[in-house]
């Protein structure tokens with residue numbers, strides 16, 4: 001079943017996540033004590049629990065009389081399906097002409113949120129606004145400025161929940177108005193379950209998929225099962241050829257990076273493993289190449305560059321040093 005929220009239902013699976021439930025219980029205790037922060041930032045990687053926690057937290061804050069943690073009343077069910085009138089999930093709009101997602105949250109969206117806060121909740125105790133990403137972009141200066149007063153002190157009948165992978169990519173003005181809470185990452189068993197749910201795999205296949213992605217949960221969750229294994233398998237052999245000064249291998253590595261930018265962290269880890277294996281002078285060059293690939297990927301993300309040319313450039317030191 002696909003969730004009506006902007007996230008696939010696998011992201012919202014929470015049942016067996018003991019640490020997430022404990023965190024949720026702590027929020028409940030805060031709420032009962034009247035100490036729930038107006039603006040909370042849940043810090044964690046996409047798909048590894050922060051979305052599930054945001055939705056359960058929203059349910060707990062909206063529900064007129066929670067029966068348990070998590071509550072199973074019809075109202076909480078509607079929050080989970082993304083159809084409760086008191087839950088707003090804030091994401092970039094889709095451009096009507098091109099059909100593509102816009103790059104930033106608009107000032108109009110920000111104004112609608114602050115204007116809407118004047119009215120009381122429709123059914124629940126509160127209105128909850130979940131920001132899919134508080135990073136810059138999509139939450140840029142102008143929209144953020146229109147929201148600052150609201151984030152600073154929302155009315156008692158409203159709460160903001162902001163999601164972020166890296167607080168360093170959030171505007172300082174937004175950061176200073178939020179209480180940051182780190183979302184616990186799933187352990188390996190939970191991760192395999194999450195992957196099995198997300199990609200429709202058996203437990204053994206999920207383990208294999210995770211292994212193929214060099215244990216990088218973010219890459220594992222984003223790559224589909226057909227794409228990832230061929231993409232990442234043989235990477236080590238290719239890296240060895242590249243370290244030996246094979247220009248073609250460098251280009252093929254770059255092409256793979258282009259095919260799946262999400263795998264770049266896993267990718268650089270393969271290079272690091274190779275470095276450790278090679279030792280000596282080759283290792284130093286491999287380490288340099290891995291550092292370059294990561295730095296290049298960061299630059300690529302910021303500047304929206306093409307992954308192939310950026311990665312090829314980053315791997316060039318392997319060639320200039322000549323055969324190992």
Ligand SMILES: [Zn+2]
Pocket residue numbers: 059063064065066067071072073074075076
């Ligand atoms: Zn409920």
